[in-house]
Amino acid sequence: MATIVIHRKKLETITPTRRRVLGIIELVVAALTVVLFMLHVQPGQVSTFVMTPGGITQGIAANWIVPVFGTMLALTILSALLGIYQLVRGFGRQTNLVLGVVAFFFIFSFLLWASAGKSLNLAGMLSASVLLAVPIVLGAFSGVLCERAGVVNIAIEGMMLMAAMIGALVGSVTKSMWVGLLAAIASSLLLALIHAVLSIKYKINQIISGTVINIFSTGLTSFLSAKFLQTYQYLNNPPVFPRVPIPLLADIPVIGPLLFNTNIFVYLMYIILVIVQVALFRTRWGLRMRSVGEHPKAADTLGINVFRTRYMAVLLGGLVAGIGGAFFTLGSVGRFDEGMTAGKGFIGLAAMIFGNWTPIGSFLAGLLFGFSDAIATRLTLLGTGIPIQFMAMAPYITTMVVLAGLVGRSMAPAADGEPYNKE
Template identity: 55%
Template sequence: MSLTTHVNDAPQSDIDQPRVVAVVSWKAPVIFGLFTVLFALLPLLVPRPGMTTFRLAEQNAAIAVPDVLLPATATAWVAVLLLALCTGYAAMTVLAHRRLPLWLIVVYVAVLLIGFLAWAGAGATLPMIGLLAGALALATPLIFGALGGVIGERAGVVNIAIEAQMLAGAFTAAIAGSLAGTPWAGLVAAMLAGVLVALVLGVFTITYYVDQVIVGVVLNVLVIGITTFLFRQVLAPNTETMNSPDTFSVVPIPVLSEIPLIGPILFQQSFIVYLMYAVVALVWFGLYRTRWGLRLRAVGEHPQAADTVGIKVAATRYRAVLLGGAVAGLGGAFYTLVSVPRFNQEMTAGAGFIALAAVIFGKWDPIRATLAALLFGFATNLQGVLSVIGSPVPSQFMLMLPYVVTIFAVAGLVGRSRPPAADGEPYIKS
């Protein structure tokens, strides 16, 4: 009997039925298990007697919320048990060829965070309002920088110059705000400075096809040099007139700011933080729900195909790079118009590179990049809080943690991280 006969004799339903091959990845369960074991070593090797107090409201809050007291070591062991259960469930999900649910990741991170804070804060009081509000403040310029990077790289232009755009924004915001006597002038000037740096980036990379990484690095060095020189020669001798801008004050939103816990954190902020909320939503909506966003993403993925259907690749990339520069400039304005009411040389201190890491960790998505920037801000603020309360965790470890997680993300250990297909590739029209 021939092979053809066997095929013809087979039930037609079996032949027509599509075969679905599920790709099983053990990355998530392995990472869960690794972090569970590492966390279990803390209460095992360094038990922390005493109670940890979680303060969930300010003393003068309109709605009183009682403090939460948890036994440090016992809470840590309960967290270890819950983390082990989450790891087991993740393994069962992989064995069943199902996708890992997002809620499981959220629960795992939340349990790990609560258990770690309870262990690290033994015998002390953790001001959760200050911890989370401080994390948001530190993350705000990073979010602006990350959003600027997402916009440019979605169009296919690698933006290593986020640091330069933020530093130029901080510098011009201080000068314009001081001379005009209003922070609004500084805000506009910061956006224009970011656009100017982005324009130089676009001219060299889009028009003249120079390597995008090299141009970005050169711009960073150039802006650092220019702002440092002008600071020493112009701003330092004329601090009162040219480097003393008015700052945006905190504006509580009625009713919302009185919500326990989240109200003081999210709705007792300055205008730039509220603007950040709007920019995150607008960037997400623009990228995924508008014609402009569809064309921008098409240019970043397959510029030749986009050109074939009539999309102007160079013009689209220019608009994306300039818009990203304006958004990154807003992040620089935060330093001189909210954080510190004056410009200091190299005051961004590498925040642009952290924002770039947030872009990669967030997989070139505005929401995920925002969450990644919040992680960096939280880790930075947490190391300060832990050092104040006398935690045994070295502060350098907390500062290192987000970068380690980013390395895992880039290496693909916490999921696939793929940039736009044409990211970094110049488009030469044939």
């Protein structure tokens, strides 16, 4: 076994080419705003953004009325100026932030165009984003936990699918959402255990092991669904976790309904975010886990049990993925459909990479993906003339664009995906 040398790439080296390319992209975005949106609105039109999600009685905010043309013009000019500065001088460490700002301007212009002369429930869209982000973020946390210890986990999709199905089935049978949730987590843990045994004990390629679990769980959930859940409807009718407003916080306008008046999965997401972030970077346990993911041999030499640490990490990942999976049935629609995770587990992995293997980064990236998903579903209702199917591609395309722009710079744990051989 050759010596492992850890190469740490410098994070903030932005090559002149990258600087120029990004500058050009930002200018193109500004031009696109003009061509695609500005030329298609009449002066004097306004967009009405409703700032309270439907069905909410606490934290009501006034509607927000925006002149379409003027706002777009301002945003375009700002984007163009940022682009020119990026092209000529560059923003250095702030490059990505600026890129994000320009992207945000573009998306906002798009929303303005789509809602010109109409009203759009912006708050509803944002709260849908948070809900749509839940499985993605939890999937990403699951990935962070596994990969920080050096185990690649592409089985998150399969774990979530299984948890969704078991959650619906057990929830329906016991008529209890809590028992359903626990059963969902247990099923996901079982799959995580299989992944751990295959990839840690038998040292098979972790991507193959993950694929095995994905195929198995697609097969088993479809099998059971066709055999029982579709045939006996009472087996596919679990209770759904209700909305729980947090006292006081829920009364804050805009933010209250968005973040503090929603169901338990969202709160669990916040709690897991804090726990994992602190545990990974502020505790001895986290330091050990990360050392196993970066340099297992060194960790072993220092007396850390590499195998046990990795088993623990994968099982914790399975637990979190199980909660994410249960969300599909117990936290959202209250019914299991075949293949209902629809690639969310994989988008979660992309969020993890985008978030540079940190919980907080994954959380923000997951929100971004949730937002692109929410835009797609909401704007379909507004009737923009763009076919539904193209709207539905948004999260997938966002994922690819994000991966293309950022993987080159983000750093996977050094021993990620490598089985450990104790000598």
